[in-house]
Amino acid sequence: MFLMDDIDYLNLGGFTINYEDRVGLNSSLRILKDAEKYDNVSLWGRILGVQKDYFIAQCWNDDIFGRKYFYSTDTITWLQLPEITEDELKDISEIYSRFIGDPSYEYQLQSQIPQNNQQILEEDNLQEKEPINEEKRLSGVIKMINYDVEIVPRGAFYQDKLKKIHYNDKFHGLNGKEMIELSSYFHFRSGFKLTLDTIEDRIDIDQSIDIFENIEKDKPDGIWSLQIEHGGSTITLKSLLWPGYFFFHAPRTDMRQCKFGSMYNGYGIKNVNLGIML
């Protein structure tokens, strides 16, 4: 998620949103917010298809982990993405071809290729499943990306006594030492149990902001590429597992505000060869 006025930081990732799309997004997202009655609407990312690209918007009211997603190929009309089941997610995770750009395109799944040894029962089961179309695949891919690589800096979100997560308006950014440490960035996903094992933990851990898992322990080593840009004032983090996920952070200084944001601009394909490539 990021704010549209931080678009210039995306250039560090090598991509940008052209002016036509910017205008379209600015307006249509505002309209979407009103039409669907959400409190928060922002751009999640862009998935590049062969014929067309999909812009993905995320909307949420109170529960930031219960976001709904909308897609658009032309930044004008937005369509909601369907929810998908666990089984479908499993199937989707096995698709490695490019997105075509046509939302109704149906995928031939690896598992659905009939094998001679299969029993008749299994074939029947397969036929009952609805085919995975591109919309569902979008939904699944977004879910996977969010779970695997969506990150926020430490301190940007805090948790109140009622365990509710809020955005920290007073966040000034990480300081110089913390910026370059992977442990200052958290996976933005629910389900984190804080472990206060050692006294050291208790001193360093602030229970209101250490509410997520940090990315330091992600395997394999090197899955995150952290680079310092602009001479040390901006940090970019790129995921090598989902190439295209791009996160930037510029702490507050005398010359500018604190900025951070992330966007996915890629093909929506997981990098399964990560292990041998590192």
Added chain:
Amino acid sequence: MSEQAIPEEVNQEQANIAPEMDERNVPTENNGENVSSENTEQDLNALSNGEKEDKQSSEEDENKVEDENNDDKAEEKTEEKTEGNETINDEEKTTEEKTTEEKPSEEKVEPVEEQKPEEEAVKKISFTIPRDCVLKETEELLVAKTFLMKNSTKTDTNVYDHLSQIVMSILDSKIDNAVDIFETLSTQIKKEKFVPDSFNSYGELRREKEKSSELEDAQIKMELFQNDNEDGRGDDGNELPDLMSLSSLFEWAGISLGKEETFLINTSMQKLMIDKGLKSMRFWGKIYGTKKNYYIVEADQKEEDDDDEVYGEDDAVNPEEEEEGFLENENENEKENTENENGNENENEENEIQESQIEEPEYPVPKIKIKKPNTLSKEIKTGINKYVYYVCNYVGGPWYKLADVIPEKLQLSRKIRKYFTGDLNREIISYPPFEGSEAQYLRCQIARISAATTICPTGYYIFDSEDGEPDDSEGPQPIIINTEFEALSNDQLLDISNWVHHVPYILPQGRTSWENPFGSEEEEENEDEGSDEEGGSDEENEGEKVEPETGPQLLTPISQDEENDDIPAWVSKFCSRTLAPQFNPVCVSSTRWPGAHTVALSDKFSSIYIGDGMKCYGNTYLSAFHIPQPMTTIMNEYQENNEEKEITEQIDPTVEEETAFEEEQAEKLRKKEEDEEGTEEEEEEEEED
């Protein structure tokens, strides 16, 4: 009388601890162990006593008995000690009557004497306190204490130390009304600590260090502006692209490095051109690495520039052999095999040198039946190495020149898949072993991407008609810009059959023009040349001519490129949905090399690559997985020759068989002897007769 106007939050219960403090500075420090400090002992004791007393108060009722006993004496000392406990102890039980003017140094003397009779009792109690209790202080207390002892980043002191120093100074000087001037005392102490120009001092030197990397970066960027109009600007025909306007084009396609950064790249490229005297250059693109990135510039050199430090040059300029022990081909008459990429020209000479260095083995070694191919020579200044590439890690940084492509390396680079790290000298460790630096790998990838994705509209280039028929020329056919080129309309640009490759295709052997790795036929038979292992498939041709590899001709339309499984190799689209055609750029993107784009608008077009330098092998489930080259087959056992049955394999006889055999032998011997005796007797008999 409280001459020491110290806030008194003394616990009666602390009293019993006082005597312990003096004599058992050591045992009380088991609490202090957790804390690394240079604090005065008393402070430690005070704190630990505070902690202890928390525990003890809750657990030991006996202590309360002792409290009353030690009230008078102990409280004196605890008053001072509890200064340190101010923030920690919440229980307040002021005993204002009991004040003394005893200084900490005197504590040890007086109370000891006074309390001797009671000490032992107290001692015992403290000794009987199980160790657990002592350590089991409230965790918040320890957390808080540790937090207080955390050193400030600026000054390397902490609250705990500072407070204890203040207290010490107050006690030392016995100031009246110290609480009123507390802040002044604090400042004074801080001042005393300040030593200018020392390593950790609270001085201005510190601040500079923190911002230096930003400052450095800013300075580097400023330097780019300095070589302005000094050297001749109107250089003769030096071609520099107009990066700024091209970047607007690319932005339409969603590709951008940022206007500011593009501008800086432009300036940096200009500087490079002037420094190296390049004829023309083009911004090739950016490759992302895990630690650092590469900005790559493609340049056409004017003259040979040997002074440059080149990255990725071969190690073996003078090809000494490096032994490869595992190679099975050792031959007394032939040269030792090497896996070096040798220089082109001197192969024959080197091989002759090698002959003399080989020893003759004692046993016959099988002769090599397979003809090993030669090293392919690099194309120089033509074909794949027509341009020279310069890279830098960050804008404004130094430019590094990359060495030319080595054909074997290019073959290997097709088989591996490794991320770039940003360090040109890093060795690539992979299977099949690349055995080269990242600079070589980078150069190979750049060559592959260029050859596959640099395209231009039809008609922009035409074949140079001076050289006669295309078949005769050795290198790839030269092409020149068509001066009569007319810009294609937008619709024509959208059609990918109107785009053609203008960089020659790289053959599987790693060159753009075919070279027979086995040399000519005559040479093969006469000279057994040293050989290098290669990925070539023509190993079994003994003296046969190898079929030349061919690829698509230059200037073939990209629509004829092989499809990427079920999606086309190239995709073109308009960048905007609403702009009028004369302003609407067309973007042609490759699906095989994600990140390679060419954007065109009327007569302007340009290619760029922004990505991680990896190819996309296909669009199916299976092709997503990089399947490395299978390992070589395991060598066979030594095959027994029918003629020489020196080594045969047998099963060892079992013990029974052996003994049975031996008995047989023994019997035979016996029989033999008997027979002999028998014959001897006969002979004797005969002789007698």
